[in-house]
Amino acid sequence: MTTTPFLPTLRELTSAYQAFEAYSAVHIRTLDLTPAQFDIIATLGNTPGMPFKELGEKTLITKGTLTGVVDRLTDKKLVQRVASLSDGRSQTVQLTPQGVALFERIFPDHLAHLQRAFVELPPDELVNLEKSLHHLREALVSARNNIKATS
């Protein structure tokens, strides 16, 4: 059985992601936010807020950790908890007016910051990259589900 070498691809995936993280963090740190906190702000931006559970699923932060991250953002007056009307167990997390202001101030800057890295990449390569990454993710997720189903 022949094996296509996938290890170099995984190495590039890791390097590219880490380069993105490092580059992104340059800007995020100037805002006095951690990457996790920025992730929450960016996820809540342009939404009316969302339940804890959904926020955790979108940011891949587990509920126990999320409580702490949201606490810290609450201390900074950037987000707030609102009791859900429909479910007494549920809390909606939303940006405060200060949080909205921060989001609106920093997100365009963040995009501009990122865009500087992309100006030289050929558009068609960008599109292909997006598709291939999507396939790769699907393959990884389905392999993971196979394991879960088996064990």
Added chain:
Amino acid sequence: MTTTPFLPTLRELTSAYQAFEAYSAVHIRTLDLTPAQFDIIATLGNTPGMPFKELGEKTLITKGTLTGVVDRLTDKKLVQRVASLSDGRSQTVQLTPQGVALFERIFPDHLAHLQRAFVELPPDELVNLEKSLHHLREALVSARNNIKATS
């Protein structure tokens, strides 16, 4: 000025990397290692060891943190420090015999684990993905260096 939309690509990059991490972690956790510890073992495998500084550069772990990670692996008898002959300030970190044994036992398993996710991906897509990721990384690194040079 027209802008090629790069945000979807970055989202896919993040999702794909996180899927990889999650899938990879399934196996790593069964070994009683953290991802950072596994990274060190994998980096030291098939080498005669390397100085602290180089190990930090390869794993992207800063020196202060690296001391702690190496301490924990030393407690587990998987790596050891050896004073460098050529530079009195420098420590070489290398796998112990137990570390080598672990590496030789787990690395093939790890590859097999990963390969399960790749069997369905078309080989040519894998090759293109590798190239495009490489370009993307270069773009991000050079954008970052531009900032450093400017500030």
Added chain:
DNA sequence: TATTGTTATACTCTATAACTATA
């Protein structure tokens, strides 16, 4: 003076599990 690695500090994230209050 600059560099290697250690130490110390304070914070943040992670994983896990027990707990509460609602459903």
Added chain:
DNA sequence: TATAGTTATAGAGTATAACAATA
């Protein structure tokens, strides 16, 4: 009984800076 979120705990990574030994 199950679910949403909180609390508690122990461990681990991060950033930063001061420090000792050596170059």
